[in-house]
Amino acid sequence: MFIHKAFKFRLYPNQKQIELIHKTIGCSRFVFNLFLGKQKEKDAYWSITEEMNKKSSSNNQTKKSEKPIRVS
Numbered sequence: 001m002f003i004h005k006a007f008k009f010r011l012y013p014n015q016k017q018i019e020l021i022h023k024t025i026g027c028s029r030f031v032f033n034l035f036l037g038k039q040k041e042k043d044a045y046w047s048i049t050e051e052m053n054k055k056s057s058s059n060n061q062t063k064k065s066e067k068p069i070r071v072s
Helices: 015-065
Strands: none
Touching: none
């Protein structure tokens, strides 16, 4: 049998600690958003590349299905 426990606590930081907490959270948010943007750019690049590959492969299939013209 498992017993789950939880603890609640409250912090009372001084002004210097509050400033440090805000800077840390702001920096973390900046880094997260930076790499989220980079990931979205990468995903957009690969989706465009996949579309181009699909179009080129469909063009290649239609070219292969065409009969070659013989000139005598």
